Amino acid sequence: MTTADTGTTSCVITADFLTELAAIVGCARLLDSRDELLVYECDGYVVEKSVPDVVVFPEDAAEVVAIVAACASYNVPFVPRGAGTSLAGGCLPVGGGVMIALTKMRRILEINLRDRYAVVEPGVVNVNLTRALAGTGFHYAPDPSSQGACTIGGNVATNSGGPHTLKYGVTVNHVIGIEFVSPQGELIEIGGPCGKGNGFDLPGLFVGSEGTFGVVTKVWVRITRNPAAYRTMLAIFDSVDDTTQAISNIIGAGIVPAALEMMDKGIVGALEEAFHFGFPLDAEAVLLIEVDGLEVAVDAEAETITRLCKDSGAREVRLSQTEQERALLWKCRKQAFGAIGRLSPSYCTQDGVVPRTKVPEILRFIAEVSKRHDIRVVNVFHAGDGNLHPILLFDERNTEQVKRVMLASDEILGKCIELGGSVTGEHGIGVEKISFMNRLFTDEDLAVMEDVRKAFNPQGRCSPGKLLPTAGACGMEHIEKNLPGRQAAM
Amino acid sequence: MSDISPEQVVTPASAEEVAEIVRAAIADRNQISTRYISPSDGNSSSDVVKRVNLQKMNSVVEYPARDMTVTVEAGMPVSELGGILAEEKQQLPIDGFAPSISVGALVAGDATGPRQYGYGTLRDYVIGIEAVDGQGRIFHAGGRVVKNVAGYDLCRLVVGSRGSLGILTRITFKLKPLPACSMLRSFRFRDTAGLDKSLGRLNVTAANPVLLDFDFGAAAPMQQQTDGSGSGNEHFPQTLHIGVEGTEAACRWQLDELRKDCAEGEQFESDDSASAVEQHCRNAEYCWNDNVIRIRTIPSKLVTVASELAATGYSSQGHAGNGYVFVKKEAGDGRIRAICEEVVSRHSGSVSQWSVDHPADSTDVLSLRLRNTFDPHSVFCN
Numbered sequence: 001m002t003t004a005d006t007g008t009t010s011c012v013i014t015a016d017f018l019t020e021l022a023a024i025v026g027c028a029r030l031l032d033s034r035d036e037l038l039v040y041e042c043d044g045y046v047v048e049k050s051v052p053d054v055v056v057f058p059e060d061a062a063e064v065v066a067i068v069a070a071c072a073s074y075n076v077p078f079v080p081r082g083a084g085t086s087l088a089g090g091c092l093p094v095g096g097g098v099m100i101a102l103t104k105m106r107r108i109l110e111i112n113l114r115d116r117y118a119v120v121e122p123g124v125v126n127v128n129l130t131r132a133l134a135g136t137g138f139h140y141a142p143d144p145s146s147q148g149a150c151t152i153g154g155n156v157a158t159n160s161g162g163p164h165t166l167k168y169g170v171t172v173n174h175v176i177g178i179e180f181v182s183p184q185g186e187l188i189e190i191g192g193p194c195g196k197g198n199g200f201d202l203p204g205l206f207v208g209s210e211g212t213f214g215v216v217t218k219v220w221v222r223i224t225r226n227p228a229a230y231r232t233m234l235a236i237f238d239s240v241d242d243t244t245q246a247i248s249n250i251i252g253a254g255i256v257p258a259a260l261e262m263m264d265k266g267i268v269g270a271l272e273e274a275f276h277f278g279f280p281l282d283a284e285a286v287l288l289i290e291v292d293g294l295e296v297a298v299d300a301e302a303e304t305i306t307r308l309c310k311d312s313g314a315r316e317v318r319l320s321q322t323e324q325e326r327a328l329l330w331k332c333r334k335q336a337f338g339a340i341g342r343l344s345p346s347y348c349t350q351d352g353v354v355p356r357t358k359v360p361e362i363l364r365f366i367a368e369v370s371k372r373h374d375i376r377v378v379n380v381f382h383a384g385d386g387n388l389h390p391i392l393l394f395d396e397r398n399t400e401q402v403k404r405v406m407l408a409s410d411e412i413l414g415k416c417i418e419l420g421g422s423v424t425g426e427h428g429i430g431v432e433k434i435s436f437m438n439r440l441f442t443d444e445d446l447a448v449m450e451d452v453r454k455a456f457n458p459q460g461r462c463s464p465g466k467l468l469p470t471a472g473a474c475g476m477e478h479i480e481k482n483l484p485g486r487q488a489a490m
Numbered sequence: 491m492s493d494i495s496p497e498q499v500v501t502p503a504s505a506e507e508v509a510e511i512v513r514a515a516i517a518d519r520n521q522i523s524t525r526y527i528s529p530s531d532g533n534s535s536s537d538v539v540k541r542v543n544l545q546k547m548n549s550v551v552e553y554p555a556r557d558m559t560v561t562v563e564a565g566m567p568v569s570e571l572g573g574i575l576a577e578e579k580q581q582l583p584i585d586g587f588a589p590s591i592s593v594g595a596l597v598a599g600d601a602t603g604p605r606q607y608g609y610g611t612l613r614d615y616v617i618g619i620e621a622v623d624g625q626g627r628i629f630h631a632g633g634r635v636v637k638n639v640a641g642y643d644l645c646r647l648v649v650g651s652r653g654s655l656g657i658l659t660r661i662t663f664k665l666k667p668l669p670a671c672s673m674l675r676s677f678r679f680r681d682t683a684g685l686d687k688s689l690g691r692l693n694v695t696a697a698n699p700v701l702l703d704f705d706f707g708a709a710a711p712m713q714q715q716t717d718g719s720g721s722g723n724e725h726f727p728q729t730l731h732i733g734v735e736g737t738e739a740a741c742r743w744q745l746d747e748l749r750k751d752c753a754e755g756e757q758f759e760s761d762d763s764a765s766a767v768e769q770h771c772r773n774a775e776y777c778w779n780d781n782v783i784r785i786r787t788i789p790s791k792l793v794t795v796a797s798e799l800a801a802t803g804y805s806s807q808g809h810a811g812n813g814y815v816f817v818k819k820e821a822g823d824g825r826i827r828a829i830c831e832e833v834v835s836r837h838s839g840s841v842s843q844w845s846v847d848h849p850a851d852s853t854d855v856l857s858l859r860l861r862n863t864f865d866p867h868s869v870f871c872n
Contacts, residue, residue: 114693115788115813137694159639172643173614188856194786194813196650197840199852200860204613204646208639228696252556254579254667294698296743297736353635355557385637386557425637433640440640441630448629448864449642455859467641 013053013096017074021056021098024066029057029104040099043084043091044146045432047348050092052079052099059104061179061187061217068215069185071098071461079463080215082123082154085146087349088430090158090210094465100215102153108132109218116223117176117193122153122216126160133223141168141224144426145334153216159208161426163259163333166384167292168224170426172207177220180206180213183462192220205452210428211463213456227258227292231302232320232329235287235309236280240264240367242313243285244360247383249308250289251356255301260384261288261333267380267391270339271332279332283315287383288333336380337391343378344393348405352416353425356386365415366390373404387425388416414439429467437469498539503546505620505628505659511542512657512869513626521871524594524653539871542657544594550574551660552634559617559634561662564594580665583609585771594658600650603774604733605767607811608700609666616645618662623655624865636664647860654850654872655864669735672700674766675745677755679728684754686793688730689810691751693789697744701733701767702811703774706796708803727800730755730810733767780845783830785815787839798833813839848872 022030031037032054041049053076058064071078077097084091093099105121108129112118113136120129126147129140143162144150150160156178161170168174177191190196191203206213237243243262250260263271264285272279279286287309291301306317320326340347354362363379366388370377381389390412394401413423413436423429423436437446450468453460500522502508515522522540544565551561555578562571568582569589575581585603587596597619602611618632621644631644648655679685685704692702707727730752734744749757763769785808787795795815796806804826808814819826830841850861850872 112788112790114690114790116693159643161637165637169610169614170637170639172646173610186855190856193788194839197786198842198847199849199854200651200655200857201613201646201649202856204649205643207646208643225694248556251558256667294696294736294740294743297740300737353637355554355559355635357554357556382637386635387637420633421635422633422638422640424640425635426639428639429641437641440633442628444627445629445631445641448623448627448644449631451863452642452644452647452860455856455863 013076014074017070017076018054020070021054021067024063024070025056025058029059031055040081040084040093040101043081043086043089045087045089045092045430048089048092048431050094050096052093053096055099055101057101057104061181064100064181064215064217065185065187067098067100068181068183072183072185075459075461077461077464078215080122080153080157080211082151082157083125083146083149085150085154086158086430087351087427088158088424088432090154090428090430090466092431092465094431094463102151102215105217106151111136111223112193113138113223115193116225117220118223119218119220120152121218122151122156124152126150126152126155129221137226138223139226140221141165141174142171145337147334152219152221156207156216156219157209157211158426158428161382161385161387163261163330163382164290165426166260166382167256167258172204174222174224175203175207175219176222178203178206178216179218181215181217183214183457183459187217188214208428209456210430210467212453212466214462229295229298230258230290230292230326231298232326233287233289233302233305234318234320234329235289235306235314236283236316236318237285237287237314238283239313240285240363241360243287244363244383246287246309246312246314247359248357249312250305251384253304253308255291255305257289257301257305257384258292259288259290260382262286262379262381262383263288263333263336264379266343266376266378267336267339270342270378271336273342274335274339275328275332277328277332280316288329333380340378340391340393344376344395346394346396348392348394348409350388350390350392350409350412351424351427352388352390352413352421354386354388354416354419354421356384358419358421359383359386359388362388362412362415362419366412369408369411373408375401375404375408377408382425385425386421431465434467434469437467499541499543501543501546505622508542508622508657508659509626509628511540512622512624515540515869516624516626516867521869523871524598524657544592544657544659547659548592553578555580558665558667559636559662560665561618561634561660562593563660564597564658565592567591568593568596575665576668579668581668582615582663583666584612584615585774588775593661597649597658597661598651598653604701604703604731604771604809607702607809608698608735613646613649615663615665616649616661617664619645619648619658620660621648621656621658624867624869628659629656632662634662651849652872654848654861654870656870671738671741672733672735672764672767673741673745673762674731674733674770675748676758677730677732677752678758679730679755682728682793682797685728685730688752688754689789689793692732692748692811695747695751697734697747697751698736699732699744699748699811700735701731701770701809703731703770703808704792704796704810705729705731705807706800706805708800708805731770733770735767780843781819781821782843783817783819783827784842784844785817785830785834785839786842787813787815787834787837789813791837791839795833795837795839798836799830802829804829819843
């Protein structure tokens with residue numbers, strides 16, 4: 001018998017409860033031994049840890065309904081989990097309880113090209129939908145860098161982005177319907193192929209709710225026509241200021257590229273060592289820019305962008321000559337975080353956002369913070385959206401250095417708020433950034449959001465301790481506060 | 491403090507004043523609305539309904555054009571906002587509304603028009619809001635940056651909520667560049683098979699249409715079929731209108747592609763004027779008239795739905811690419827809605843009418859809870 005805590009009330013994981021869960025999913029799809037549970041003590045955000053009391057692997061919505069109903073009956077908290085790639089502790093089982101792992105619900109149920117939608121289970125890995133669409137002329141547009149691992153259910157929870165969201169939008173722009181199990185154990189469908197009907201935009205509200213509204217069991221997503229043509233460029237700069245000026249000039253010229261990504265010298269060096277692409281090691285920064293659309297139009301856009309980059313001081317602008325070269329460039333970008341290991345034993349990634357024209361100012365600030373705290377920071381981020389991913393490098397064995405990393409991170413995110421931005425563009429609040437919520441929002445804002453949470457999740461049993469500082473935050477004492485360690489950041 | 495005229499119209503100048511009005515209405519057990527409602531309106535549960543007119547809240551709060559975002563007060567007329575954005579060669583690409591309405595009404599009504607096919611709808615453009623709920627709380631969601639996942643996405647919730655969850659006081663939009671050029675082409679079809687085939691091809695066209703609208707004529711009355719007294723249009727009862735944008739060269743290239751896609755049709759209008767797409771979108775204001783029944787189906791069912799309506803004597807028009815079908819309701823026609831519902835029930839989709847179907851009337855448990863959360867005193871009259 002173990003004890004779990006929802007943040008407001010304690011509950012007991014009894015043998016009867018475990019027997020009931022086992023009756024639902026079978027013993028083979030239930031984990032409750034300490035060794036096995038340790039795998040689930042954290043997600044991609046490893047700073048904070050909490051071990052679930054039990055992990056179950058349902059295979060269909062009916063099993064999820066039964067699991068949630070059992071949790072309600074025994075007053076046990078639960079948290080849904082996809083691939084565990086959250087970078088903000090989104091699937092951390094705060095206070096223990098049941099973790100509902102959805103990785104066995106991974107069927108693509110329908111692809112309807114004529115009506116441009118697909119229906120998937122929550123455990124479908126993001127890239128597998130686009131793979132299933134290969135050759136049809138369509139794709140699934142949201143492409144987080146972790147798309148090879150992250151699940152669409154997880155994308156719905158965090159409203160995931162990705163490099164191509166600059167033109168195509170984030171997850172919420174592509175979700176038209178959701179089936180989910182409410183914290184009371186009801187199977188509810190909102191939206192669908194014909195949209196939200198005459199009611200409120202409940203799918204729009206649900207996306208990004210970070211698992212606090214229920215457990216997703218099915219998603220209707222829009223599929224997007226493939227562009228007829230791409231032009232992918234690598235612009236090379238000798239100064240970070242020139243690079244950010246080029247970003248501002250491209251957006252200011254009214255051009256919305258499909259993607260506009262920036263990588264600084266530190267990242268480029270690591271990538272070159274890992275992939276041997278031919279990146280210039282003496283450049284201060286590079287921009288990866290992609291335009292797509294009509295074959296008749298992309299050359300003109302690429303020429304304009306090339307001119308704007310050169311006018312801003314680009315040393316060189318290379319145009320990708322083959323599909324293989326383009327694919328390798330994107331592989332480098334999407335696996336940039338994997339290359340960080342060549343730079344440092346540990347790192348911590350932030351997800352701040354600033355208005356696009358404030359990118360030069362925030363990068364100067366990050367450089368100043370890096371110098372002042374003597375913490376090396378490298379940058380790889382979605383420049384066109386103003387969505388930063390400063391990566392703070394450190395050695396977790398050095399506790400004094402770790403403290404400086406925490407201080408530097410806090411200052412960077414604080415500056416993002418000061419510049420009119422946000423502390424998260426795509427990773428979510430999770431448990432990591434809860435302390436920033438009352439710096440971003442007023443007490444009344446948070447009270448309204450808390451009321452909205454209660455409309456879906458009145459007992460706070462579903463994903464306690466997430467997103468809102470008031471959502472069972474007292475359960476946080478159960479989290480093992482570790483040092484910021486290596487993050488499988490994407 | 492705000493002015494209150496004898497007509498019970500209040501004109502607040504700030505969110506704080508709106509909050510004060512809401513709190514006063516709660517205390518006085520009155521109702522308020524951002525549109526005019528007569529005391530005899532059937533939806534009102536109160537003897538007194540104050541109209542909150544936001545005309546004094548009509549300024550641009552912030553327009554960092556190079557960020558391609560704008561923050562405005564909710565009372566700003568949409569046409570005025572369009573003019574301000576056009577000076578920077580930018581736009582909020584939403585159409586299908588009366589130019590005089592305010593941005594708050596635009597968002598609350600979730601106006602959508604023909605170009606939603608290429609640009610999406612308001613839920614894709616509202617990135618931040620300030621509003622006052624039914625408890626008089628001023629709340630915010632989203633922000634001023636184009637990418638932001640902090641907190642619940644109340645922006646999406648209020649889009650289309652038609653004032654039932656709160657009074658919008660300030661809105662931040664993401665913007666798009668104005669296209670260099672736009673062109674419109676119309677093709678008419680002799681039969682539904684040809685239309686359906688073309689629509690299937692247009693779904694995978696090499697072009698990139700921003701609008702894909704249709705007109706579907708009703709079956710000719712029997713007398714006209716036998717004596718040939720019709721206008722001649724009955725030989726081409728279906729029409730597609732397709733709009734493209736881009737550089738002039740890109741537009742012309744796309745039109746060539748569209749001609750191939752619509753091989754079964756006959757091009758009959760060639761308006762190369764710069765305002766052809768704009769004019770077409772302006773005409774689509776009919777979608778929101780109260781005498782229009784709106785059907786939302788999936789695009790693959792569109793021709794079937796329109797054909798079945800035509801067989802019962804009703805012509806229709808709408809947005810083919812998005813599965814919207816609009817049927818005009820003539821005065822005194824009491825059966826049209828039932829017919830539409832019968833047709834839709836055989837396929838898929840929903841039927842609605844602006845004045846009849848209100849999101850606040852949704853009876854599902856989540857909508858009821860949300861309504862009670864935002865307006866526990868039923869202070870908002872819909």
